[in-house]
Amino acid sequence: MAKLRRIGVMTSGGDSPGMNPCVRAVVRTALSHDVEVYGIREGYAGMIRGEIIPMNARDVSGIIQQGGTILRTARSMEFKTKKGQREGIRQMNEFGIDGLVVIGGDGSLSGAHVLAEQGVAVVGVPGSIDNDIWGTSMSIGVDTAMNTILNAIDMLRDTASSHQRAFLVETMGRACGYLAVAAGITGGAELVLTPEIKVTVEEVAKEVEMAYMRGKAHCIIVVAEGASLKCTELKEALDAMDVGFHTRVTILGHIQRGGKPSAFDRLLATRMGMAAVEALLDGESDVMIGLQGQGMTTIPLADVIGRQRTINPEYLEMAHIMSL
Ligand code: ADP
Numbered sequence: 092m093a094k095l096r097r098i099g100v101m102t103s104g105g106d107s108p109g110m111n112p113c114v115r116a117v118v119r120t121a122l123s124h125d126v127e128v129y130g131i132r133e134g135y136a137g138m139i140r141g142e143i144i145p146m147n148a149r150d151v152s153g154i155i156q157q158g159g160t161i162l163r164t165a166r167s168m169e170f171k172t173k174k175g176q177r178e179g180i181r182q183m184n185e186f187g188i189d190g191l192v193v194i195g196g197d198g199s200l201s202g203a204h205v206l207a208e209q210g211v212a213v214v215g216v217p218g219s220i221d222n223d224i225w226g227t228s229m230s231i232g233v234d235t236a237m238n239t240i241l242n243a244i245d246m247l248r249d250t251a252s253s254h255q256r257a258f259l260v261e262t263m264g265r266a267c268g269y270l271a272v273a274a275g276i277t278g279g280a281e282l283v284l285t286p287e288i289k290v291t292v293e294e295v296a297k298e299v300e301m302a303y304m305r306g307k308a309h310c311i312i313v314v315a316e317g318a319s320l321k322c323t324e325l326k327e328a329l330d331a332m333d334v335g336f337h338t339r340v341t342i343l344g345h346i347q348r349g350g351k352p353s354a355f356d357r358l359l360a361t362r363m364g365m366a367a368v369e370a371l372l373d374g375e376s377d378v379m380i381g382l383q384g385q386g387m388t389t390i391p392l393a394d395v396i397g398r399q400r401t402i403n404p405e406y407l408e409m410a411h412i413m414s415l
């Protein structure tokens with residue numbers, strides 16, 4: 092097998108806190124093996140445009156504590172086409188890149204698989220706050236987003252208790268309820284609504300009224316953005332039904348994607364970035380680095396893409412019991 096001489100690294104799709112420490116780990120691990128590193132800016136869009144820059148150890152100084160991604164990120168419709176992929180591969184060849192690390196979510200990993208099928212040596216790293224990626228128990232950014240959500244819930248509970256109100260708190264996560272249910276357990280919510288489990292307005296109203304009757308000073312309802320009931324409509328319905336509490340809505344939105352990566356995310360990002368380069372050096376391609384148990388693993392990208400990590404049913408049960 093030919094020795095790896097120069098690799099590329101990119102961040103793609105929705106950003107997540109911890110992408111910077113991962114880029115740093117990729118750059119420094121590669122350099123420690125005498126492999127050159129080029130940063131591809133703005134994901135697949137930058138690859139097509141040839142926005143590819145050499146990176147040295149000092150280029151990744153002082154970024155371990157920064158949210159976002161210094162390489163920037165993007166979503167590229169063009170890369171989904173055969174022509175876009177062809178242009179991207181042409182640019183990679185022009186820059187002499189013989190291995191690639193893609194840090195991103197399910198969509199970005201699908202793009203990585205498409206490149207691998209066309210002969211590019213590529214290793215994916217799961218970076219997404221949603222924790223919806225198959226084959227890894229945690230993706231980079233989930234822990235930081237969770238802590239952001241918890242800070243918000245803690246603060247909302249103060250005002251909710253003072254006014255004896257119900258709060259509908261919307262979390263991100265696309266079609267996955269992981270953030271909502273984990274935040275519900277750790278934030279002490281009375282109710283969690285996820286895309287995975289369908290409930291009616293009447294069922295929610297009954298739960299809220301029962302919480303009121305149990306003497307609760309507040310009612311925190313965490314609603315995943317992909318849940319079938321939407322916060323604003325639910326608020327109107329609950330207020331019209333008179334469930335004991337008046338309700339307010341807080342949509343957390345993109346604050347969940349920002350902020351300093353937590354210690355957990357910095358460590359995970361560093362381990363995954365390092366493992367990705369080592370996998371390329373070992374001649375692996377078309378795989379994703381995952382966290383399974385305490386260890387780093389490689390999983391074929393074909394097994395990862397198009398599948399969604401499901402939430403642990405025990406978590407839903409736990410959230411329910413803890414809300415008594
Ligand atoms: P994320 O990586 O956060 O899930 P997206 O789903 O938006 O974000 O995907 C990021 C980018 O990955 C897309 O804009 C596109 O360029 C690329 N991509 C997604 N799906 C595919 C696919 N099936 N084939 C090729 N490229 C894809």
Ligand code: F6P
Nearest residue numbers: 105196219220221263264265348
């Ligand atoms: O995948 C990360 C995520 O933040 C999802 O939770 C959310 O549905 C989506 O991206 C939002 O995308 P955008 O940044 O394009 O608004």
